Amino acid sequence: MDRADGWGHEEGRQVHLKLLSRVEENPADLVCTISLAGVERTDASFPRESVIELARRFRGHRGFCLTDIENPDLLENWDAAATKIEQPICVWNGGNGTFIGPKSTEGTSELLNYILSNPFVTTSGVVSKFKLVVQNASNKLNRLWKDGYILRRECVSPSGGTEYQYFRIK
Amino acid sequence: MRSSEINITFPSGWIDGQKFDQYINMSAWLHNEPVSKITFNFGNGCKVMVDAAVRILSLANQLISCGKNIYLVFADGQSGTMGYLDRVGFFDLLDPSIKTNPDRPSVSSATLHKDTNQNLVEIARINPKARDNSLPSRLSERLTNARSGSNDGQLSNATYTVFAELIDNIYQHAATSVDGYAALQVYRNGNSAKVVVCDSGAGILETLRPAITSERIQKLNDIDLIIHILNDGLSRFGPSRGCGLKTSASHAIKYNADLEIRLPKSLLKLVPSRQVYEKNTAHYSDNLSLIWGTHICFSFLLN
Numbered sequence: 001m002d003r004a005d006g007w008g009h010e011e012g013r014q015v016h017l018k019l020l021s022r023v024e025e026n027p028a029d030l031v032c033t034i035s036l037a038g039v040e041r042t043d044a045s046f047p048r049e050s051v052i053e054l055a056r057r058f059r060g061h062r063g064f065c066l067t068d069i070e071n072p073d074l075l076e077n078w079d080a081a082a083t084k085i086e087q088p089i090c091v092w093n094g095g096n097g098t099f100i101g102p103k104s105t106e107g108t109s110e111l112l113n114y115i116l117s118n119p120f121v122t123t124s125g126v127v128s129k130f131k132l133v134v135q136n137a138s139n140k141l142n143r144l145w146k147d148g149y150i151l152r153r154e155c156v157s158p159s160g161g162t163e164y165q166y167f168r169i170k
Numbered sequence: 171m172r173s174s175e176i177n178i179t180f181p182s183g184w185i186d187g188q189k190f191d192q193y194i195n196m197s198a199w200l201h202n203e204p205v206s207k208i209t210f211n212f213g214n215g216c217k218v219m220v221d222a223a224v225r226i227l228s229l230a231n232q233l234i235s236c237g238k239n240i241y242l243v244f245a246d247g248q249s250g251t252m253g254y255l256d257r258v259g260f261f262d263l264l265d266p267s268i269k270t271n272p273d274r275p276s277v278s279s280a281t282l283h284k285d286t287n288q289n290l291v292e293i294a295r296i297n298p299k300a301r302d303n304s305l306p307s308r309l310s311e312r313l314t315n316a317r318s319g320s321n322d323g324q325l326s327n328a329t330y331t332v333f334a335e336l337i338d339n340i341y342q343h344a345a346t347s348v349d350g351y352a353a354l355q356v357y358r359n360g361n362s363a364k365v366v367v368c369d370s371g372a373g374i375l376e377t378l379r380p381a382i383t384s385e386r387i388q389k390l391n392d393i394d395l396i397i398h399i400l401n402d403g404l405s406r407f408g409p410s411r412g413c414g415l416k417t418s419a420s421h422a423i424k425y426n427a428d429l430e431i432r433l434p435k436s437l438l439k440l441v442p443s444r445q446v447y448e449k450n451t452a453h454y455s456d457n458l459s460l461i462w463g464t465h466i467c468f469s470f471l472l473n
Binding site: 003005007008009010041042043044045071073074076077080084 | 303306326338341414420
């Protein structure tokens with residue numbers, strides 16, 4: 001952006017292409033943190049075209065989050081755009097993460113907060129923490145991953161098999 | 171077919187968008203083929219408001235682009251409403267072949283004094299080939315200052331969004347050779363500010379209807395379809411788009427703004443009701459004289 005205001009579809013697409021280029025140049029980076037420092041305000045079309053469509057495109061494979069929000073009023077339009085596209089985006093304020101866009105369900109919000117507070121979680125860890133049966137924990141984590149709130153990677157479990165680590169987008 | 175000439179006279183008093191429509195509707199449709207010459211007479215004491223000014227500008231430029239002869243006659247000359255139109259930049263954007271009586275000012279007052287009046291944003295051209303990146307900010311700052319008199323972040327964000335989305339819609343959808351326009355005027359005595367954004371395209375419903383895939387939405391009449399667009403959003407580009415008008419409306423309604431949408435042959439006036447624009451508080455007129463495009467006017471109360 002060459003101004004403090006982000007306006008409209010065309011400007012959003014220009015930023016989108018630059019971000020896409022960065023993403024493709026860094027294939028090993030699963031998380032892209034976008035700083036909004038210096039951005040005073042945007043309409044709803046700009047965030048939709050620039051960041052949120054990109055996040056939706058890569059949902060489940062890469063994550064995009066926002067930091068350095070200097071003007072909290074700015075987020076209203078980002079929230080509207082994220083809700084319209086049904087793509088949650090994590091916003092970090094120091095160590096605290098909140099989501100704009102579609103709200104997580106009542107049944108998963110506590111789990112989501114737990115994931116935001118830890119570098120990663122596993123199904124067995126969630127079973128233990130929340131006293132859930134394995135299938136229930138697995139379903140909730142899978143749902144959060146598919147809906148775009150978190151990411152996951154495949155790892156070797158302590159037992160030697162494979163398991164998923166679910167992690168926050170930060 | 172014999173050609174015909176039409177005279178339209180605006181009488182003494184304030185002429186807003188609705189009054190403008192009332193007077194042009196008394197004549198034959200100005201775009202009709204036999205009509206070859208149209209004279210707009212601005213009578214003694216006639217005072218054009220900014221929404222009417224932009225509508226007259228659009229219509230006159232549309233008609234001249236169709237090859238008709240257009241004349242504007244100002245009974246009070248430069249000391250009357252002609253002077254106001256000069257100040258808001260009307261003549262800077264009026265097609266040069268449109269004749270006026272008296273002659274147009276040789277030096278534009280709008281150009282001389284641009285951006286110096288805190289109650290005004292002069293009529294700005296909206297054309298994708300000449301994008302003015304400062305326009306939404308200028309409109310927003312004037313309105314925010316007029317309404318709050320101070321640095322109100324939420325209001326600034328809301329007003330910026332209203333204008334940014336409406337103008338970007340024109341860049342995206344209007345597809346017309348005649349420019350769109352935007353302007354703002356604060357009326358202190360009326361405790362209100364009018365903001366106008368318009369284009370001379372096909373009209374929002376004519377653009378959207380062919381692209382609607384939902385049978386339920388296809389069956390909506392014009393009023394219901396506009397209400398749906400304002401409250402839920404709709405785009406010819408699919409479900410992920412279409413938040414521009416909805417976003418504008420959702421911000422404007424927080425500040426209880428009235429909304430007037432002039433479509434090619436109809437007019438819909440909406441007032442806020444329970445934080446949405448509703449059908450049962452709407453006023454609709456159809457069979458109006460054709461004006462290309464979509465003309466949107468928000469009226470904000472200042473206090």
